Amino acid sequence: MDINDEIRQLLEKIDQKYKKDNQQALGYLEGLLYTEYLDYWHYINLDALLALQHPKTDIKDEMVFIIYHQITELYFKLSLWEYDQILKTNNPTVEFLIARLKRIINYFTNLTHSFGIMVDGMEPEQFLKFRMALLPASGFQSAQYRMIEIASTDLSNLVNSSEREKIRGASIEEEFGFIYWKYGATVAETGEKTLTLKRFEEKYAGTLFNWAKEHQNNNLLSLYHSLPDNKKQNADLIAVYRELDRFVNVRWPLVHIKSAFRYLKPDSTATIAATGGTNWEKYLPPHIQFRVFFPELWKKEELENWGRSGGTVNG
Numbered sequence: 001m002d003i004n005d006e007i008r009q010l011l012e013k014i015d016q017k018y019k020k021d022n023q024q025a026l027g028y029l030e031g032l033l034y035t036e037y038l039d040y041w042h043y044i045n046l047d048a049l050l051a052l053q054h055p056k057t058d059i060k061d062e063m064v065f066i067i068y069h070q071i072t073e074l075y076f077k078l079s080l081w082e083y084d085q086i087l088k089t090n091n092p093t094v095e096f097l098i099a100r101l102k103r104i105i106n107y108f109t110n111l112t113h114s115f116g117i118m119v120d121g122m123e124p125e126q127f128l129k130f131r132m133a134l135l136p137a138s139g140f141q142s143a144q145y146r147m148i149e150i151a152s153t154d155l156s157n158l159v160n161s162s163e164r165e166k167i168r169g170a171s172i173e174e175e176f177g178f179i180y181w182k183y184g185a186t187v188a189e190t191g192e193k194t195l196t197l198k199r200f201e202e203k204y205a206g207t208l209f210n211w212a213k214e215h216q217n218n219n220l221l222s223l224y225h226s227l228p229d230n231k232k233q234n235a236d237l238i239a240v241y242r243e244l245d246r247f248v249n250v251r252w253p254l255v256h257i258k259s260a261f262r263y264l265k266p267d268s269t270a271t272i273a274a275t276g277g278t279n280w281e282k283y284l285p286p287h288i289q290f291r292v293f294f295p296e297l298w299k300k301e302e303l304e305n306w307g308r309s310g311g312t313v314n315g
Helices: 005-019 025-034 046-050 062-087 094-114 116-120 124-133 143-152 172-177 180-185 195-214 220-226 235-264 300-304
Strands: none
Touching: 005 025, 062 094, 062 116, 062 124, 062 143, 062 220, 094 116, 094 235, 116 235, 124 235, 143 195, 143 220, 143 235, 172 195, 180 195, 220 235
């Protein structure tokens, strides 16, 4: 093979790259002689990925349940990947913010649209059987979803709606103690924590509290506040902020409610307890929890209709 100018220029660039770290490019080039070709299944660790499903029963639709939740967590990971880049970028341009926020919106769009797999993709009779083998596990225990919420807004906006006004201006420790999700996993009659919540806190409470401290003044809302007026008033940027708010806090909970009604409330009188004992009828509805990441970007009437049927942000 002739060493033409194109190859020579490339070799010079490779040599310059390794010289920066006091390395010899020749050794790395020699290593290519012994390197195998990269295959698709090796690159994405396909065999390991397909071996991660371990049903607890022999009921066939449990496999649907496992894989869909694993896909969900991968989308959450992609979202957090974008959050990290957004929040670590100094003086981000409007174009950068819009592009990155649209990525997160796309992930939640796919999640929301694909939830039909959960709503219609399992036989209720099978679900109501295999779910008993999963106790006290619950999708409530998704730490990544909690991290997305915390990285989106001030912690005060995640305080349980009934306590929000009481502790406004309180310390981060107090706010974290009243965070809304704790109220979704308590026994309605006694107010005691369910085992689902106890185990979740044992595993993640410290991690999430540290995450909250890290993002106290470094979240999407605080980033918006820090922007100069000409960026802050950009209509396209406001639109993607609002759309993210709509997807995470309205559309995503609403598809969960649809699934819960199909499996846990098959008629208008009886309600079957959720997996893990979470109080889904009070925990999921957006108009009850009233979680809004960016409240100042919504009109008063929009907030009054938050998550309600026919409301302006319900679609």
